[in-house]
Amino acid sequence: MSKFWSPFVKDLVPYVPGEQPKLSKLVKLNTNENPYGPSPKAIAAMQAEVNDNLRLYPDPNSDRLKQAVADYYGVQTNQVFVGNGSDEVLAHAFHGLFKHDAPLLFPDISYSFYPVYCGLYGIEQQQVPLDEQFQIRVEDYARPNGGIIFPNPNAPTGCLLPLEAIERLLQNSPDSVVLVDEAYIDFGGQTAIALVDKYPNLLVTQTLSKSRSLAGLRVGIAVGHPDLIEALERIKNSFNSYPLDRMAIAGAAAAFEDRAYFEKTCQQVIDSREVVVAGLQGLGFEVLPSAANFVFARHPDKDAATLAAGLREQGVIVRHFKQQRIAQFLRISIGTPEQNQALLDVLRGL
């Protein structure tokens, strides 16, 4: 605390990111990165940008990337927004679309950045409990609200809400924005982007950090009605007009264009997930049904914090949340087959 701070800074409760350790030998299964590298075509496209042109600002509108996303999803470019990671896209959505008289609704167990953005932008929130099976109950959201947001699949549970349930949600709240945060959708769900032409109140965000293995590049997207996109553009152009650099625009566009590599690596992660689920179940864990690149698991007799510490001692890091209802769960990212085996081997001894 310092006398130089603006008064509101002292009350901020910032997000705490998962650990990014400096040691490289660790089996790092704590922040849901992709164990396979980005598309070689994306890497080549980024390398081609490393030249004298870096003295020039990038395209403030990232038109090349918006076109690649529009082509990929069969939408118009004015339905696409891009930002510096989906965290930034989400921040602009909170700022530009969720500050109303009624509270923003989101699940009690979901992405822990949502309450942080509420604090940052002074947005009233109401957390809606997941049911006993850790599923979203659509009926619980049919109440006055200034917006609804949830990850699909949910994080950190990994559970998927089917598209027909999302349609019911949209129909129940036609006067507020429903934001579906699809950070993990490519590992087992159907994107709600298919619904954006039908529902002007739907905004879908995605990230290139997971299924396209570009967490280090920081690129996220939003797709929705042009009016929603315009709100995000207005915020962006009042904050930072060049959020994506030249490498990011080129690399992200090439990643969307390389469908074959994307599909192959997603399938590898999905196949490995099923191996990890079976392995964990074999060790007595209960594993929630996951459509993501991580699993959420608890052991009936073993304390989750103790397990996380024991894993860490042997070089495997997973994520443990000290939060009510989920304090006995571990969130484990899916790694390479070797990393997954190392995880199961260490757990067997704990």
Ligand SMILES: Cc1ncc(COP(=O)(O)O)c(C=O)c1O
């Ligand atoms: C549900 C969810 N949304 C958004 C993000 C942010 O992703 P990024 O800022 O890397 O695009 C994450 C990252 O872990 C996430 O879990």
